[in-house]
Amino acid sequence: MRAEVSAIATRLFAEQGCDNTTVEQIAAEAGLSRTTFFRYFGTKEDAVLTCLDDLGPGLAAALSDRPADEHPWTSLRRAFDVITGLNGDAPGKSLAFHRLVEENPTMRTRHREKQQGWEELLVPLVAARLGGDVPPGRDPGPRALVASAVACLNVSMQTWVSCDGAVSRDALLDRAMSVLTE
Missing domain, CATH: 1.10.357.10 (Tetracycline Repressor, domain 2)
Known part of the structure; x- marks a missing residue:
């Protein structure tokens, strides 16, 4: 799961930039809640x-x-x-x-x-x-x-x-x- 979320975050950061990518976007694409995202990672x-x-x-x-x-x-x-x-x-x-x-x-x-x-x-x-x-x-x-x-x-x-x-x-x-x- 961590690898999948990491791949999604990396793609979104590359497409939109780090500052323009939200935790909510990453979590939504990974099928996670914001809370679950933060169980896996401390920051975006x-x-x-x-x-x-x-x-x-x-x-x-x-x-x-x-x-x-x-x-x-x-x-x-x-x-x-x-x-x-x-x-x-x-x-x-x-x-x-x-x-x-x-x-x-x-x-x-x-x-x-x-x-x-x-x-x-x-x-x-x-x-x-x-x-x-x-x-x-x-x-x-x-x-x-x-x-x-x-x-x-x-x-x-x-x-x-x-x-x-x-x-x-x-x-x-x-x-x-x-x-x-x-």
């Missing part, structure tokens, strides 16, 4: 961004699966393959999604909030990789690495959209992340 934006909730655990698993002796920055880059590989056979779908997010300030804000949830999952994993004797939460290093990596991801996706997918997401992310280590 969440109906489109629900896919991001599942990415956090996938990113954490990908990071955990990286070699223990690999530098955390490299491990974060490789963990993001989970994202750059999405819709690899249908990049137009990802382009449309990112355009939809970028075109609306509310969507961008909600997208970033969901990414902060990813960061909360990734920071302890990076902290463990860095080791050291600083008590958890007292070292800004792990959070700085994760936040910087997510910023690189965002910039590379924005660039990918602006060039209409002419350059691969992986190449753009590699460039964005490597410029910080040059």
Whole structure:
């Protein structure tokens, strides 16, 4: 049901814009009441961004699966393959999604909030990789690495959209992340 409602919301947002689409419209097309819609989603934006909730655990698993002796920055880059590989056979779908997010300030804000949830999952994993004797939460290093990596991801996706997918997401992310280590 969540996937069906998400598809309807995504279509309506693409056709009408986020601001011009109401929860009532989404619910009516899905055959739901407004109350039922809010049992599934916290906001109308969440109906489109629900896919991001599942990415956090996938990113954490990908990071955990990286070699223990690999530098955390490299491990974060490789963990993001989970994202750059999405819709690899249908990049137009990802382009449309990112355009939809970028075109609306509310969507961008909600997208970033969901990414902060990813960061909360990734920071302890990076902290463990860095080791050291600083008590958890007292070292800004792990959070700085994760936040910087997510910023690189965002910039590379924005660039990918602006060039209409002419350059691969992986190449753009590699460039964005490597410029910080040059």
